[in-house]
Amino acid sequence: xxxxxxTVEGAPDHSDDRMVDSVxxxxxxxxxxxxxxxxxxxxxxxxxxxxxxxxxxxxxxGPLPAGTAARIATAVSQEWGEGLIGSWNSAGWIGLPQxxxxxxxxxxxxxxxxxxxxxxxxxxxxxxxxxxxQLRPDRRVILSERGNFPTDLYIAQGLIxxxxxxxxxxxxxxxxxxRLLSPExxxxxxxxxxxxxxxxxxxxxxxxxxxxxxxxxxGGVVVWDLAHSAGAFPVALNAAKADFAVGCxxxxxxxxxxxxxxxxxxxEHQSRLHQPLSGWMGHAHxxxxxxxxxxxxxxxxxxxxxxxxxxxxxxxEGLDTVLAAQPHGGLAALEAKxxxxxxxxxxxxxxxxxxxxxxxxxxxxxxxxxNQVSFAMEAGDQAYAVVQALIARGVVGDFRAPxxxxxxxxxxxxxxxxxxxxxxxxAEVLQTREWDQPRFLRRHAVT
Amino acid sequence: xxxxxxTVEGAPDHSDDRMVDSVxxxxxxxxxxxxxxxxxxxxxxxxxxxxxxxxxxxxxxGPLPAGTAARIATAVSQEWGEGLIGSWNSAGWIGLPQxxxxxxxxxxxxxxxxxxxxxxxxxxxxxxxxxxxQLRPDRRVILSERGNFPTDLYIAQGLIxxxxxxxxxxxxxxxxxxRLLSPExxxxxxxxxxxxxxxxxxxxxxxxxxxxxxxxxxGGVVVWDLAHSAGAFPVALNAAKADFAVGCxxxxxxxxxxxxxxxxxxxEHQSRLHQPLSGWMGHAHxxxxxxxxxxxxxxxxxxxxxxxxxxxxxxxEGLDTVLAAQPHGGLAALEAKxxxxxxxxxxxxxxxxxxxxxxxxxxxxxxxxxNQVSFAMEAGDQAYAVVQALIARGVVGDFRAPxxxxxxxxxxxxxxxxxxxxxxxxAEVLQTREWDQPRFLRRHAVT
Numbered sequence: 068x069x070x071x072x073x074t075v076e077g078a079p080d081h082s083d084d085r086m087v088d089s090v091x092x093x094x095x096x097x098x099x100x101x102x103x104x105x106x107x108x109x110x111x112x113x114x115x116x117x118x119x120x121x122x123x124x125x126x127x128x129g130p131l132p133a134g135t136a137a138r139i140a141t142a143v144s145q146e147w148g149e150g151l152i153g154s155w156n157s158a159g160w161i162g163l164p165q166x167x168x169x170x171x172x173x174x175x176x177x178x179x180x181x182x183x184x185x186x187x188x189x190x191x192x193x194x195x196x197x198x199x200x201q202l203r204p205d206r207r208v209i210l211s212e213r214g215n216f217p218t219d220l221y222i223a224q225g226l227i228x229x230x231x232x233x234x235x236x237x238x239x240x241x242x243x244x245x246r247l248l249s250p251e252x253x254x255x256x257x258x259x260x261x262x263x264x265x266x267x268x269x270x271x272x273x274x275x276x277x278x279x280x281x282x283x284x285x286g287g288v289v290v291w292d293l294a295h296s297a298g299a300f301p302v303a304l305n306a307a308k309a310d311f312a313v314g315c316x317x318x319x320x321x322x323x324x325x326x327x328x329x330x331x332x333x334x335e336h337q338s339r340l341h342q343p344l345s346g347w348m349g350h351a352h353x354x355x356x357x358x359x360x361x362x363x364x365x366x367x368x369x370x371x372x373x374x375x376x377x378x379x380x381x382x383x384e385g386l387d388t389v390l391a392a393q394p395h396g397g398l399a400a401l402e403a404k405x406x407x408x409x410x411x412x413x414x415x416x417x418x419x420x421x422x423x424x425x426x427x428x429x430x431x432x433x434x435x436x437x438n439q440v441s442f443a444m445e446a447g448d449q450a451y452a453v454v455q456a457l458i459a460r461g462v463v464g465d466f467r468a469p470x471x472x473x474x475x476x477x478x479x480x481x482x483x484x485x486x487x488x489x490x491x492x493x494a495e496v497l498q499t500r501e502w503d504q505p506r507f508l509r510r511h512a513v514t
Numbered sequence: 515x516x517x518x519x520x521t522v523e524g525a526p527d528h529s530d531d532r533m534v535d536s537v538x539x540x541x542x543x544x545x546x547x548x549x550x551x552x553x554x555x556x557x558x559x560x561x562x563x564x565x566x567x568x569x570x571x572x573x574x575x576g577p578l579p580a581g582t583a584a585r586i587a588t589a590v591s592q593e594w595g596e597g598l599i600g601s602w603n604s605a606g607w608i609g610l611p612q613x614x615x616x617x618x619x620x621x622x623x624x625x626x627x628x629x630x631x632x633x634x635x636x637x638x639x640x641x642x643x644x645x646x647x648q649l650r651p652d653r654r655v656i657l658s659e660r661g662n663f664p665t666d667l668y669i670a671q672g673l674i675x676x677x678x679x680x681x682x683x684x685x686x687x688x689x690x691x692x693r694l695l696s697p698e699x700x701x702x703x704x705x706x707x708x709x710x711x712x713x714x715x716x717x718x719x720x721x722x723x724x725x726x727x728x729x730x731x732x733g734g735v736v737v738w739d740l741a742h743s744a745g746a747f748p749v750a751l752n753a754a755k756a757d758f759a760v761g762c763x764x765x766x767x768x769x770x771x772x773x774x775x776x777x778x779x780x781x782e783h784q785s786r787l788h789q790p791l792s793g794w795m796g797h798a799h800x801x802x803x804x805x806x807x808x809x810x811x812x813x814x815x816x817x818x819x820x821x822x823x824x825x826x827x828x829x830x831e832g833l834d835t836v837l838a839a840q841p842h843g844g845l846a847a848l849e850a851k852x853x854x855x856x857x858x859x860x861x862x863x864x865x866x867x868x869x870x871x872x873x874x875x876x877x878x879x880x881x882x883x884x885n886q887v888s889f890a891m892e893a894g895d896q897a898y899a900v901v902q903a904l905i906a907r908g909v910v911g912d913f914r915a916p917x918x919x920x921x922x923x924x925x926x927x928x929x930x931x932x933x934x935x936x937x938x939x940x941a942e943v944l945q946t947r948e949w950d951q952p953r954f955l956r957r958h959a960v961t
Contacts, residue, residue, distance in 0.1 A: 115595045124599045131595035139590055139824070140583060147771055148562045148578035152571045152910065160771055187819025189793030190637055197676065213805065218794035218819065221807035225792030229644065229676060238805070317820070324594055324607055324823035345672030346636030347665035356915050358660065358685070360668035372634025372665065373764070376771035377586070378825045463599065468803050 093411055098483035106395045107404055111480045113388045114321075121485045121492075123464045126295055126439050126475030129321030135384045142380040163379040164327075164348070164370055170386040171320070171329045174398065175293060175312065176303035181331050184379060185370050188294060188315050188328040190344065192222045192261075194369055195311040195330055198340035199259045199288050200234070202310075206258035206287070210247060213238040216267045219292055223261060241271065245281055254285040264302070265295035265437030268467050270429040272296075272437050276307040283308065294318060297329070298389045299438045299477070300402035304331055311336070319438070319477060320389060322382030330369055338364045346371035388479060404478035406433035408486045409440050412474065415490030416442065423497040428471065442472045448509055453496055455507035462492045540858055545930035553842045554851055558927045560835045561768075568932045568939075570911045573742055573886050573922030576768030582831045589827040610826040611774075611795070611817055617833040618767070618776045621845065622740060622759065623750035628778050631826060632817050635741060635762050635775040637791065639669045639708075641816055642758040642777055645787035646706045646735050647681070649757075653705035653734070657694060660685040663714045666739055670708060688718065692728055701732035711749070712742035712884030715914050717876040719743075719884050723754040730755065741765060744776070745836045746885045746924070747849035751778055758783070766885070766924060767836060769829030777816055785811045793818035835926060851925035853880035855933045856887050859921065862937030863889065870944040871896075875918065889919045895956055900943055902954035909939045 102108055115131045116122060122130055146158040155161045167184035175182065185191065196209070209223050220236065227234045237257075239247050244262075248254045260282040265272045275291065282289045288310040296302050298319030304312055310333050316326030332340075341362065347353045348370035351363045362368035392401055413427060425442040444450040447470035454466040464474040476486065496502050549555055562578045563569060569577055593605040602608045614631035622629065632638065643656065656670050667683065674681040684704075686694050691709070695701045707729040712719045722738065729736045735757040743749050745766030751759055757780050763773030779787075788809065794800045795817035798810045809815035839848055860874060872889040891897040894917035901913040911921040923933065943949050 115591070117596050117598070120598075122598060128594075128599045128602075130598060131590065136587060136590045136595075139586060143578065143583045143586055143770070143828075144562070147575075148583075149564050151564070151567075151569060151577060152575045152912065153905070154771070155575075186633065186637065187793065187822075189795075189819035190633065190791060193791055217797070217800075217803050217805065220805055221792045221794055221797065224807045225788075225790040228788065228792075229790040323590070324601070325820045325825075327822070328819070341672075341675065343672040343676040344637060344640055345668045345675075346634065347668055348636075350664070350668065353664075354915070356664050358664065358667055360671045372636035372775070373772045375634075375774070375822060375825050377828060378772075378822050381590075381824060458600070465599065468801070 093415055093487065095484060095487050098411065098487045102482045102484055105404065107392060107400060107478065108482065110388070110392055111482070113391060114480045116480060119461055121462045121489050123462065123474040123476065123489060125477035125480070126318050126473070127465055128317055128324055129319060129385060129477065130480065132321050132384055132388045134387070135323065135381055138384045139377060139381055142377055160374065160376045163376060163383070164374050165367065167379050167383050167386065168329060168366070170383065170390060171297065171314070172331070174302065174386070174389060175297050175314070175331065176301065176305050177331050178305065178334060180366055181334055182329055183366050183370055184316065184327045184329045184382060185374065186328060188292070188313050189218045189222050190371070191313040191328050191330040192219060192290070192292070193226055194342040194344050195290055195313060195332060196223060196226050196259060196261065198332070198336070198342045199290055199311050200230070201340050202288050202336065203258035203286070206256050207233045207235060208253055208256045209234070209236050209259045209261055210244070210253060210257045210287070211236060211238055211261040212241055212244070212263070214241070214266055214268065215261070215263050216292065216294065219261060219263060241266070241273070244278065248281050248285040248287070250285070257282070257285055257287040259290055260287055261290045261292070263292035263294065265299070265439070267295060268428070268441060268471050268473070270436045270439035270441050272435055275303065275309065279307045279309050295437045295439065300405065301398040309333065316382045316385070320382065321385030323378065323385065325378070326382045326385070327375055327378050332366060332369060337366055337368070342369050344371040348372060348374065392479065401478040405438040405476055408476040408478060408481055408483060409433065409436065409438065411483055412440050412476065412486040412490050415487065416493055419490060419494035420497050425472070425497070438477060439473060439475045441474070443470050444472065446470065449502065451509040452502040452507040453493075456496045456502040456504070457492055459507070460492050460496070462489050540862055540934065542931060542934050545858065545934045549929040549931055552851065554839060554847060554925065555929065557835070557839055558929070560838060561927045563927060566908055568909045568936050570909065570921040570923065570936060572924035572927070573765050573920070574912055575764055575771055576766060576832060576924065577927065579768050579831055579835045581834070582770065582828055585831045586824060586828055589824055607821065607823045610823060610830070611821050612814065614826050614830050614833065615776060615813070617830065617837060618744065618761070619778070621749065621833070621836060622744050622761070622778065623748065623752050624778050625752065625781060627813055628781055629776055630813050630817055631763065631774045631776045631829060632821065633775060635739070635760050636665045636669050637818070638760040638775050638777040639666060639737070639739070640673055641789040641791050642737055642760060642779060643670060643673050643706060643708065645779065645783070645789045646737055646758050647677070648787050649735050649783065650705035650733070653703050654680045654682060655700055655703045656681070656683045656706050656708055657691070657700060657704045657734070658683060658685055658708040659688055659691070659710070661688070661713055661715065662708070662710050663739065663741065666708060666710060688713070688720070691725065695728050695732040695734070697732070704729070704732055704734040706737055707734055708737045708739070710739035710741065712746070712886070714742060715875070715888060715918050715920070717883045717886035717888050719882055722750065722756065726754045726756050742884045742886065747852065748845040756780065763829045763832070767829065768832030770825065770832065772825070773829045773832065774822055774825050779813060779816060784813055784815070789816050791818040795819060795821065839926065848925040852885040852923055855923040855925060855928055855930060856880065856883065856885065858930055859887050859923065859933040859937050862934065863940055866937060866941035867944050872919070872944070885924060886920060886922045888921070890917050891919065893917065896949065898956040899949040899954040903943045903949040903951070904939055906954070907939050907943070909936050
């Protein structure tokens with residue numbers, strides 16, 4: 068793609084409240100200039116990205132940090148190979164869930180002792196949902212969103228199926244949440260609101276402080292799913308008085324495929340609640356081998372089985388890539404950069420592709436979206452084929468049923484020129500109908 | 515330890531039913547000869563063992579297979595680093611739980627489609643216990659052993675706490691299980707017997723076929739914990755008509771610290787039962803992103819969250835070390851070798867150390883034990899210190915509260931000379947009271 072000097076005709080006039088200069092028209096040269104001046108640009112060097120690839124899928128699987136291969140090699144060959152069983156102590160394996168958890172805590176506005184890394188997001192959600200319901204024993208509703216990520220809904224369904232006793236899952240549209248929390252609607256029976264801050268399809272972001280306050284006002288507690296939040300922008304769990312949260316290690320935390328997940332329980336709730344996956348790592352004294360479960364007083368009671376050492380090691384290294392941005396303004400600076408990246412991409416795609424039936428479904432206001440831009444196409448099959456054609460060009464986004472093209476803009480390693488080039492690829496694929504080939508047709512979609 | 519020509523005085527006269535020649539006295543030279551003639555000896559080369567170390571703790575953490583570092587490096591740098599999100603399909607990540615499960619199935623006497631690798635042993639136990647109880651809705655007892663590995667008991671306690679409805683955990687001594695299954699005792703109310711085949715402390719082994727038949731006779735179903743069985747000797751789940759099982763990936767399967775665990779559900783039960791950790795990977799069509807959970811018909815419904823790819827890759831490599839023994843007689847040959855290793859060690863330690871208050875707690879009959887030998891000492895503090903003194907000498911066994919010295923003999927990589935040398939080290943540590951030093955005293959014991 069040789070387009071260093073190309074300009075986008077008819078680029079919109081950016082008003083002052085946008086994150087780029089008001090008179091700026093997006094040109095590739097201007098993107099390059101902004102990239103050069105970007106103090107965060109150095110962080111791209113932390114990743115081992117395939118040359119020439121524009122990777123807009125870090126919201127599904129973060130890329131490989133440059134240090135992970137060596138870090139895992141050390142854990143494998145030295146800690147495991149040479150240290151063997153002794154490494155549970157000498158290499159500190161036994162404390163990995165808490166140490167890695169403390170690093171995550173720093174990214175989600177929590178105390179060190181409020182987060183552990185363990186299990187999968189789904190398993191962690193089961194634990195904290197079960198615990199959360201104990202705080203409101205007289206209420207029976209888990210309120211969630213129709214569009215929540217399916218595994219969250221499935222886990223709630225599984226938990227409810229087990230509990231019986233009239234528990235039920237009520238699903239609402241995002242815009243209906245506040246109304247449903249009123250006393251006249253479900254408010255008086257909502258025990259737990261189980262909400263994902265950033266929607267996995269449209270990328271819209273909920274105001275955590277505001278929604279948490281609404282749920283509390285209605286007498287419920289909140290479980291936040293931070294899958295698309297943690298590591299993407301500042302999350303302030305404590306400041307929002309959030310009760311519980313879970314999140315994913317393999318998206319913006321760059322922990323590797325199927326990395327361990329995390330969970331957060333506010334200090335005030337930790338020791339009052341029981342979580343049913345009461346494995347030995349949650350015991351107050353696991354190596355006493357007592358017959359009776361006696362939970363550790365704090366966050367460690369939310370652990371279950373033996374920690375996955377190699378996977379936690381990779382996650383630990385991934386977290387360091389995000390924490391390394393702290394001297395450059397940390398997540399607040401990353402959020403501002405992501406706003407600019409997504410703004411640029413939205414402007415260019417809207418300008419260049421609207422005649423092809425691509426409709427922005429992500430909110431235009433930067434504060435109302437995560438680091439992701441989604442467009443809907445009228446035909447799902449076409450959306451799928453366009454994503455495949457883009458991947459063939461080296462622009463990796465993804466497709467989400469039924470008709471969504473999803474592009475993630477992880478600000479740690481993406482540049483404005485990537486957004487610019489990606490938008491040009493999208494336009495070219497549509498203009499030339501390059502997508503309309505048998506090899507891009509939908510077969511068995513995974514990811 | 516220069517003892518190539520030493521003999522053990524007063525070595526017992528081995529009767530014909532033992533696994534060594536009846537007239538054999540254990541000498542190091544004879545051990546060396548037997549090792550040379552052992553067709554399984556080549557398998558030691560599959561491991562990256564620290565030179566000079568006698569590693570008798572593979573029943574806690576299997577050692578590093580020689581191929582694992584390169585295998586993980588490929589998964590990290592190529593599959594993740596270059597293939598990125600596309601590797602879910604192109605590298606087959608999405609099918610790892612089933613593919614790794616099928617390899618495990620071959621080791622535990624199950625069909626390929628009856629085992630998946632996932633989560634931890636504790637989490638998997640929660641799933642299969644919850645499912646198993648559905649088979650006997652009118653019964654309320656989970657029968658287990660007082661000496662079962664604690665996390666198994668804790669998980670049952672957590673599940674029961676959640677279910678309420680009069681469910682209870684009854685604990686028995688091993689020798690009382692059969693009596694308690696009678697109609698006059700608990701038999702009429704036992705829904706599930708939750709049993710660990712090889713006891714983690716004394717190494718005693720239950721006859722799976724016999725006990726399963728007894729439980730079935732009493733109208734219950736069985737959940738077997740194979741933590742110390744899988745990869746150690748032939749397990750025949752199908753032949754025993756076993757209902758459910760769980761097991762550990764990081765012991766005899768050499769999958770690495772905190773490796774994913776596995777679970778087994780007999781075909782006949784799979785589709786009839788619901789497991790409450792109903793995450794998206796157990797859905798019939800996870801990538802349809804439907805709102806309602808609809809379980810996959812077969813074993814995959816027992817999956818929950820996103821598969822831990824790097825950890826499953828290491829486990830896959832570990833399994834290959836065990837499967838590689840198939841041309842040399844497989845697990846049956848490994849079992850015979852382990853019987854000889856443990857026999858040798860028992861004979862030598864009993865002969866050389868009985869005056870120091872070490873009492874064998876592992877059954878003498880090889881068929882009644884796993885690949886492990888445990889001795890009790892009168893004083894737990896002394897047992898702990900002896901284990902530490904042995905570790906300082908490069909003989910790695912472990913201590914289990916209150917007073918057990920535990921030595922695992924993984925036949926894939928251990929030699930008779932290792933058993934011989936280890937026994938001599940034990941004798942020397944006791945004879946010289948080398949253990950009685952401040953540096954070997956108990957501090958904070960982990961592992």
